[in-house]
Each structure stands twice: as structure tokens, then as C-alpha cells.
Amino acid sequence: MTLGKIIELLNCQIISGAVDLQLDIKSAKASDLMSDVLTYSGPGKLLMTGLTNIQVIRTCDIAGICVVIFVRGKKPLIETVELAKTCKIAILATRLSMFEACGMLYSNGLKGVTITAPAQ
């Protein structure tokens, strides 16, 4: 799914970053847990989260995630926006809840990544 299509489906506001509307997003993840985000690998990655602090961007930078969407209309802190610029991570915001945003993308064909839980 192109980033342009995602922006349209979620009615996203572009907060910062050079947004390449043609960028092919192959999968998405929704999480508010940083360690969980770090288990997400694969190409063309997008994260939806309710957290807006600076560590979200650091975590995405380490995990190789290039687009972050803040749900529930949350606005990021200034330092979050600044770091996103430095790391070349595009940040967007949607008014939809996490559940609605996920459902919207999933029902339009975007898939998640199946992660096998570590053996107990």
C-alpha cells in the first residue's frame, strides 16, 4: 500500500518529514511498547502508536521504521519532531483511535507481521 493511500484512509495530518506519497509500505505494526517495536523487522515499515515522546523516534530509528503515525489526534513534543527530522523519519497524526486506524488499514489490504513469541 502506498503511503499516499494510507494518509487518505486515515485522513492523516503530516507533522513533519519529506513524505513520499509513492513509498510502498509493506506492513504495519501498532504498539505502545518499545521492546515490542524492536522485534518488528522487515522492509517498508510503519508504526502506529499512542506514545509521542522522543524515545519512540529513537526506537523506530533503531528498528528501521521510516513512518510513524500518532493515533487519537495526539501531538508530539517538539523534541520528538526535531529528532524525527534528524533521523529522516516521517511523522503523521490521525484522529482515529488505534483500533479504528488498524482496522481501516487491515481491511484495505495492509498486513501485519507475524511474530513468534519466545518459548517460555
Next chain:
Amino acid sequence: MSTVAVLSQTFNIKGGDFVNAGEPACKIRNILREIGINANVIRRVAIAAYEAEMNVVMYARQGEIRLKITPHKILLEIEDTGQGIEDITLAMQPGYSTATEEMREMGFGAGMGLPNIKKNSDIFNIHSTHGKGTRLKLTFKLNGKTKK
């Protein structure tokens, strides 16, 4: 196999500094990129370095990451003067966390950091003295069989 010069560098980590936390891990990743290390190895080193660094930020006052690159492996040593870990077996369990409410609000405290570090490294070594500090020694192989 291309020959990589031996390189070593040390990065300081300040306990409680959530704003700069993660910078050393990003720098390490950039160094590895510059010298052309395999992308999958870089990802694993970066994740392990970041998780270990965040643990120092959250549970210690002061610490450092030492990066050493030899032709055959990458070594990461993360040492801190913090409270130490009383029960390592318990700390290694997925889901176990003593993170505060404040840390959880920032998205930490899933209790997945140490298991993630172990999963991403080829050799994982942890040593901790309760009340004194913790030291992690991680090895990532550069040739032959490496983890996916």
C-alpha cells in the same frame, strides 16, 4: 571476506537521561554502516546495544558501552554502576520488569529487553553484583553461521 581493521570505541551512558538515551546505539550503528558490515548483523547489534543502553538509563546511575570490532566479530560490553540484578534468572524471563510507572508511560517496561538482547547476540554473557552493577558481554559473529 573483506578485512576490517580493528576498531574500538567507548560511549558514556548517563542514568536517567531519557533525552539522549539511544544516541550511542545510533552512533554504533552508523560506524558499522560506514565500514560496510552486513545489514542483518547491524540490525542485531543496534537492537542489543539500544536495549542494553536503555537498561543502564533506567536502572543505573552511570555506565558505558564499549564497542570492539575485529575481523571476525563485533564485541559489545555494557557496564554500569547501578543497583545490580538480584536474580538474573528472573530478570531474563520475558515479561519480568521492575520499571516504574513513569518508564512505562514512555513505552518501556515490557520486560522484553534482556530476552531481546539474548535473542539478537551470538554469545550472551551477563554478570551482576547486587548493589554494585551489571556487565553484559555480547558477541556477534561476522562470518560463518549467524543468527537471522
